[in-house]
Amino acid sequence: MRRFLIGAAFALGTIGTCYAHNPLNAIQGPHIDLDKTVIKVPLAKGVSPKSALQAMKIEADTVNMKYVGELQLSKQLKNMGIKSGQLTVYEFCSPPIAHLMVDADPAFAAYLPCRITMVAAGGRVWLEMVNLNMIINGAHLKGKLRTQALRVRDDLDSILWAGAKGNW
Known part of the structure; x- marks a missing residue:
């Protein structure tokens, strides 16, 4: 019994130590104002989500970025019986630049592909992206x-604004 308790205490101590040293488990850190980490632009009056997407795709082609996909969260939520406004993530990428960045530091892979999110909030539809x-x-x-x-920052900014204005 004593051997079991010592073994259990050691295991729990080891797990606790591993948990404490895992940076993903850090609770403390600087306060982050999320609004300052994103660029957020409302769709102009009369611009529909569909026309905003069309404008973003055209602008992506113009600046030589690839439209690589989308995640239609609002549709998935609806299928799950959860009421949601517009919530779609659009993905863009420049493969040669992505390769260059990841080659320099694999941590950049976490930011791939570049994303612009269309979200309904406060009675409006917005386009948002990370403040690069x-x-x-x-x-x-x-x-x-x-x-x-x-x-990439300038190209994404151009894509975001084209969508917001419905320019195509």
Whole structure:
């Protein structure tokens, strides 16, 4: 019995130690104002979600980014019996730039593909994307990496605004 208790205590202590050292389990950290981590633009009056998507696809082609897919969360939620407004994630990518970034640091893979989300909130439909300035500046990118990251940022910004305005 004593051997069991010692073994159990050791196992629990080891698990507790592993848990404590896992950065995913960290509870503390800086307060983050989520609104400052995204760029958020409402659809212009008269622009439907369908026409916004069409405009984003056309602009993506114009800036040589690939439209690689979408996740229709609002449709999935409806199929599950959960009422939801518009909630769709659109995915874009420039494969050569993605390769360059991941080659430099595999952590960039977590940000792939680039996403623009269409979400209904506050009686409006919005397009949102991650504020890439935070990542570009926070990662202290230099040279070609910085140039290409800024290009992706500018291209996504162009896609976002084309969708918001319904330009196509």
